[in-house]
Amino acid sequence: MRYVRFFGKLLISVGCGVLMFVAWTLWGTGIYTSQQQNQLQAQFAHDPPVVIEAGEVKVPDSFQPEPGHPAFKLRIPRIDFDQIVVEGVGIDDLHKGPGHYPSCRPGFDHPLCTEFDEMWPGENGRVIVSGHRTTYGAPFYNLDKLKPGDKVITETKWGEFTYEVTQTDIVQPDSLAIAIQNDTAEIVLTTCNPRFSAAQRLIVYAKLVA
Amino acid sequence: MSENRSKKAVIGELLAWFGVALATAVILVALSEKLLPSSF
Numbered sequence: 001m002r003y004v005r006f007f008g009k010l011l012i013s014v015g016c017g018v019l020m021f022v023a024w025t026l027w028g029t030g031i032y033t034s035q036q037q038n039q040l041q042a043q044f045a046h047d048p049p050v051v052i053e054a055g056e057v058k059v060p061d062s063f064q065p066e067p068g069h070p071a072f073k074l075r076i077p078r079i080d081f082d083q084i085v086v087e088g089v090g091i092d093d094l095h096k097g098p099g100h101y102p103s104c105r106p107g108f109d110h111p112l113c114t115e116f117d118e119m120w121p122g123e124n125g126r127v128i129v130s131g132h133r134t135t136y137g138a139p140f141y142n143l144d145k146l147k148p149g150d151k152v153i154t155e156t157k158w159g160e161f162t163y164e165v166t167q168t169d170i171v172q173p174d175s176l177a178i179a180i181q182n183d184t185a186e187i188v189l190t191t192c193n194p195r196f197s198a199a200q201r202l203i204v205y206a207k208l209v210a
Numbered sequence: 211m212s213e214n215r216s217k218k219a220v221i222g223e224l225l226a227w228f229g230v231a232l233a234t235a236v237i238l239v240a241l242s243e244k245l246l247p248s249s250f
Binding site for chain 2: 091
């Protein structure tokens, strides 16, 4: 009887621990991200402008934010989204907000970087942004609601660029197709799919229009 | 049986079980950081 009572108490305690874990995952992580976003907003506002030459947009190579530092601001009116995108897609980076897929350089290692040139909003190439679907503020919780024609707006230190959603896709988690660069000025948003699962990846493609 | 136990002993036991719950939560958080993809 004594052992049964002990085992019962143990199960109740472990159950409480599981509930605490769920509460932290669904809400606690969001509070953390919200605090980080407030700091990033202030930091982004204070960052100096990046001067680019007239004509085709080409961000200078000297613009290389550190991991987890503000890269640009992303707004998606359709899903009421407005957050700072940080540099990098590592675990710590995505805890702060959506992350900009970087090129491989000091601070960014495989597989969380690309050997292709890093693309920035406005440039002729693919800007890739990854974000959480269900935890850490769930920035891309409603990404599946986007339809062709919806606006994706990037505010950068060298100007504002508007993209328009062209298509959405669902791929396997190990698909590397989106990391391949091309000459089309577009932004690609990725997150886990379906919600509360990591079985697939949801991809939203948007083309530069202004 | 618990009627004979002092308040101190009961509180001590509750704290111990709370510690077990907390440790479970911490282990699960650590595991989830390792096992779940970064964009979960």
